[in-house]
Amino acid sequence: MIKGLKVNTSVFPIVLMIRPYVHLNCASTADGKLSFADGTRLRISGEWDMRRVHTLRQRYGAILVGAGTIIKDDPKLTVKGDYVHDPNPITKVILDGAGIVSPSSRFFRTPGPSVIFIGGEVDHMWTEEVLRMNEEMEGDITIIPFHTKDGIFPLNEVVSKLHHMGVDRLLVEGGPTTLWGFLNKGLWDRFTVYFGPMLVGGRGPGITGGMGTFDPLAIKLENIMKTEDGGVLLDYLPMRIRP
Numbered sequence: 001m002i003k004g005l006k007v008n009t010s011v012f013p014i015v016l017m018i019r020p021y022v023h024l025n026c027a028s029t030a031d032g033k034l035s036f037a038d039g040t041r042l043r044i045s046g047e048w049d050m051r052r053v054h055t056l057r058q059r060y061g062a063i064l065v066g067a068g069t070i071i072k073d074d075p076k077l078t079v080k081g082d083y084v085h086d087p088n089p090i091t092k093v094i095l096d097g098a099g100i101v102s103p104s105s106r107f108f109r110t111p112g113p114s115v116i117f118i119g120g121e122v123d124h125m126w127t128e129e130v131l132r133m134n135e136e137m138e139g140d141i142t143i144i145p146f147h148t149k150d151g152i153f154p155l156n157e158v159v160s161k162l163h164h165m166g167v168d169r170l171l172v173e174g175g176p177t178t179l180w181g182f183l184n185k186g187l188w189d190r191f192t193v194y195f196g197p198m199l200v201g202g203r204g205p206g207i208t209g210g211m212g213t214f215d216p217l218a219i220k221l222e223n224i225m226k227t228e229d230g231g232v233l234l235d236y237l238p239m240r241i242r243p
Helices: 045-061 067-073 125-135 155-164 176-184
Strands: 005-007 021-029 060-065 089-094 113-120 140-146 168-174 190-196 220-224 231-240
Touching: 005 125, 021 045, 021 176, 021 231, 045 060, 045 168, 045 190, 060 067, 060 176, 125 140, 155 176, 168 176
Parallel strands: 005 140, 021 168, 021 190, 060 089, 060 168, 089 113, 113 140
Antiparallel strands: 190 231, 220 231
C-alpha cells in the first residue's frame, strides 16, 4: 500500500441512510447558461460571488464535483487566500465513473485530502497511474469503487459513505448532471444560484442536466438578493412533505 492512498475494494453497504448536510451551488448567466454555446468556459462570477463561494468552501470543508467539471475547467478546488484569510485545505471529492480524470489534474496537486469515487469497471492502468502520481506527490488520495449503472452513481450511498468518513457538511458545485442527480434524489438541503449580469444565448449547458423528468420538482424560494455587482442570488430550500 502506498503511503497516503487508500483503496476501498468493496461496495459500502447501506442500512440506514445517514448523510451530510448538502448545499448545492452554481453560477449562471441571466438566461440560465453555464458556458458559451460551444461549451467554452465562461467566467460568470465577479469578485463578490467569488468571495461568497470561497467562504462557503472554507465553511463546509468538503467540495464535490463531477468528472466533467474537472475535464472542462481543471480547477484546483481550493480556498484562495485572496478571498479568505488564512484558508485551510479542504477535502476534494470527485465522481468519476469511467476513470477519465487525468492524474495530472491540478486538484491532485493541491493540499488536502482527495476522494475519488469510480465505477467498478475502471481500467486498472488508470488506477496505477493515479497510484504513481500520488506516490510522487506524497498525496492523500482515497479511491472508492462503486457499482454504477450507465455511469450513474448511487448518490445516496456516496453521501452515506462520505458521512461515514467524517464529512458532515458538503458543498456540491456541479456540473449540471451532478447537480440534477442530487436534486432529483432529494439529497440536498440548500440550493443557491448566482445569476450574473450577462446573456449568451445559444444552446449551451444549463443549470441542470441529466435525463430530466416529466414530473417537475417543487422547490421553495427562501431568499433573493440583488448583489453589489449587478447580479442576483437566489436561495432555495426543498419542499418538505409533511405527514
